[in-house]
Amino acid sequence: MKKILILTFLLILLTNRVYGQMSKEATVDCQINKTVCVQEIGYDKIKVTFDIIPKPVEFMKELTYKITLTKNDKPITDAKITMDLTMPGMFMGTNRPVIKHIGTGVYEGKGIIPRCPSGRKIWRANIKIERNDTSSIVSFTFEGK
Numbered sequence: 001m002k003k004i005l006i007l008t009f010l011l012i013l014l015t016n017r018v019y020g021q022m023s024k025e026a027t028v029d030c031q032i033n034k035t036v037c038v039q040e041i042g043y044d045k046i047k048v049t050f051d052i053i054p055k056p057v058e059f060m061k062e063l064t065y066k067i068t069l070t071k072n073d074k075p076i077t078d079a080k081i082t083m084d085l086t087m088p089g090m091f092m093g094t095n096r097p098v099i100k101h102i103g104t105g106v107y108e109g110k111g112i113i114p115r116c117p118s119g120r121k122i123w124r125a126n127i128k129i130e131r132n133d134t135s136s137i138v139s140f141t142f143e144g145k
């Protein structure tokens with residue numbers, strides 16, 4: 001009985017270690033299933049709010065990507081946004097949903113995130129924002145279900 005307990009304990013330890021290494025490949029910085037995620041572009045202080053609905057974010061289902069741009073609480077309406085969805089550490093095909101300005105600094109697009117055959121769940125949205133001859137990229141790393 002004691003042996004089994006020790007073996008179980010070692011197995012849990014090992015599993016945690018392997019899982020820990022897997023998750024090291026990419027760190028989730030955006031809790032998309034709970035909230036919206038915000039980042040600021042350093043040099044021009046544009047606030048980028050990123051959201052995916054519905055929640056939780058499920059693979060193989062139609063999703064709406066919503067990006068809101070503001071500066072000093074005022075909407076930025078003249079940006080061009082391109083989004084590239086990638087799986088960190090693994091090529092999952094090109095996934096670039098078309099993002100369009102729908103009004104008052106809100107940019108939206110629709111698409112699907114495929115399910116990874118290896119069981120990985122972490123994705124990264126690279127969002128390129130072009131405006132007034134400058135461009136910058138912000139990335140949000142999140143986990144789907």
Ligand SMILES: [Cu+2]
Nearest residue numbers: 087090116120
């Ligand atoms: Cu994958």
